[in-house]
Amino acid sequence: MTRHETLRADTDRERILFASARLFREYGFDKTTVRQIAEACNLLPGSLHYRYRAKEDILVDMMRVAIEKTIRGITEASVTTQDPLQQVRAALQAHIEVLLSGDDMMYVLLFEWRSLRGAARKEMIRERDRYERCWATMLEALKEQGFIRPDVDTHLLRLIGLGAINWMATWYKKGGRYSLDEIGESLWSVISRGILAPKYIDMRKT
Amino acid sequence: MTRHETLRADTDRERILFASARLFREYGFDKTTVRQIAEACNLLPGSLHYRYRAKEDILVDMMRVAIEKTIRGITEASVTTQDPLQQVRAALQAHIEVLLSGDDMMYVLLFEWRSLRGAARKEMIRERDRYERCWATMLEALKEQGFIRPDVDTHLLRLIGLGAINWMATWYKKGGRYSLDEIGESLWSVISRGILAPKYIDMRKT
DNA sequence: GTCTATACTCTGATAGAC
DNA sequence: GTCTATCAGAGTATAGAC
Numbered sequence: 001m002t003r004h005e006t007l008r009a010d011t012d013r014e015r016i017l018f019a020s021a022r023l024f025r026e027y028g029f030d031k032t033t034v035r036q037i038a039e040a041c042n043l044l045p046g047s048l049h050y051r052y053r054a055k056e057d058i059l060v061d062m063m064r065v066a067i068e069k070t071i072r073g074i075t076e077a078s079v080t081t082q083d084p085l086q087q088v089r090a091a092l093q094a095h096i097e098v099l100l101s102g103d104d105m106m107y108v109l110l111f112e113w114r115s116l117r118g119a120a121r122k123e124m125i126r127e128r129d130r131y132e133r134c135w136a137t138m139l140e141a142l143k144e145q146g147f148i149r150p151d152v153d154t155h156l157l158r159l160i161g162l163g164a165i166n167w168m169a170t171w172y173k174k175g176g177r178y179s180l181d182e183i184g185e186s187l188w189s190v191i192s193r194g195i196l197a198p199k200y201i202d203m204r205k206t
Numbered sequence: 207m208t209r210h211e212t213l214r215a216d217t218d219r220e221r222i223l224f225a226s227a228r229l230f231r232e233y234g235f236d237k238t239t240v241r242q243i244a245e246a247c248n249l250l251p252g253s254l255h256y257r258y259r260a261k262e263d264i265l266v267d268m269m270r271v272a273i274e275k276t277i278r279g280i281t282e283a284s285v286t287t288q289d290p291l292q293q294v295r296a297a298l299q300a301h302i303e304v305l306l307s308g309d310d311m312m313y314v315l316l317f318e319w320r321s322l323r324g325a326a327r328k329e330m331i332r333e334r335d336r337y338e339r340c341w342a343t344m345l346e347a348l349k350e351q352g353f354i355r356p357d358v359d360t361h362l363l364r365l366i367g368l369g370a371i372n373w374m375a376t377w378y379k380k381g382g383r384y385s386l387d388e389i390g391e392s393l394w395s396v397i398s399r400g401i402l403a404p405k406y407i408d409m410r411k412t
Numbered sequence: 413g414t415c416t417a418t419a420c421t422c423t424g425a426t427a428g429a430c
Numbered sequence: 431g432t433c434t435a436t437c438a439g440a441g442t443a444t445a446g447a448c
Binding site: 043044045046047050051 | 431432433434435
Binding site for chain 2: 028030031111114115151152153155156157159160161162163164165166167168170171177178182183186187189190191192193194195
């Protein structure tokens with residue numbers, strides 16, 4: 001396959017994924033028909049079938065892209081500083097921004113994994129675990145270094161924190177009452193005061 | 207309608223709602239067929255249709271029951287004490303317990319409202335707002351009385367806190383690593399330290 | 413109130429011409 | 431690679447006997 005073909009393929013793939021993501025988000029995976037998807041891509045159903053043999057294949061491919069984007073987001077954000085606290089702060093903000101910046105695939109990733117069955121679902125659960133392990137590693141390191149109070153269970157903390165962020169996808173509206181920065185700062189304000197050892201609380205930057 | 211008929215109707219209604227909730231949770235609303243529901247209730251599709259004219263009607267009725275249960279849960283919990291901090295603590299635990307105690311309808315309430323369209327969806331949004339206003343009232347009162355630091359935005363706090371709880375429905379497993387009490391205590395530990403004015407932090411009971 | 417039987421629509425997926 | 435045409439099956443909802 002030549003470089004040109006690769007680029008074309010990526011373009012087509014992305015056009016299908018973006019259009020599908022918008023539809024899956026608005027109507028849900030089950031209520032979206034392959035005819036709708038094809039129409040949104042200016043393709044006929046038969047042509048779409050040539051790219052993706054089944055509707056579920058589109059969903060799986062979309063989720064792979066979305067989770068990769070999320071992992072890349074928090075990874076790149078957290079390497080911009082050496083300060084362990086700032087790394088977590090940056091990763092938190094990155095997760096919020098990747099999730100809420102308007103990419104419908106992120107929304108689909110969170111709420112449509114139930115539409116997957118069998119092997120595809122297992123694969124996505126593995127991918128999600130891979131993402132969560134990034135957080136587990138960060139938080140455990142922070143605790144070992146004494147930043148986090150000993151009585152805090154980092155596993156539960158991760159579930160609570162990521163839950164608060166993921167749920168934002170249900171209420172955040174672009175251009176609404178809060179900016180992404182305000183949201184991130186509020187969350188960090190609560191969580192950092194809630195979990196840090198006393199001597200570090202005043203070291204937080206917002 | 208006699209008392210006997212009322213009870214019968216409620217019983218039938220509940221049988222249908224419980225069975226539907228289990229199916230909606232397991233397969234999703236869209237993938238659940240009316241034939242499946244009827245079979246799970248030991249009814250034939252025609253008989254089920256006599257009770258509920260459309261599948262969506264079952265979902266709406268179920269959500270009404272679930273949201274009423276939630277509101278009753280936090281209301282009854284918060285009146286057991288006069289201490290404003292303990293009221294919020296109790297309401298928080300009540301929300302966790304109502305949500306995670308195993309009632310499939312609660313799960314459906316959280317994740318299937320997207321399957322509603324038009325008037326039904328609007329009604330559910332109103333109901334959800336009614337519930338959230340209970341929290342808004344509690345939190346604003348707490349702030350006015352000086353328990354919560356002035357820089358905390360109670361609206362955002364509510365969204366963050368309820369998000370953390372609601373997301374628990376995606377990961378909590380009965381009999382798993384954490385009990386409902388542990389989960390509630392961890393969340394309260396983080397949030398209370400995170401938002402309370404300094405002089406109240408040591409007044410918290412866990 | 414409950415059942416049998418079915419109408420009618422739309423779905424995902426495919427076959428095969430071009 | 432893209433299109434036309436169509437399949438087999440599943441979906442909701444209903445009509446009408448009992």
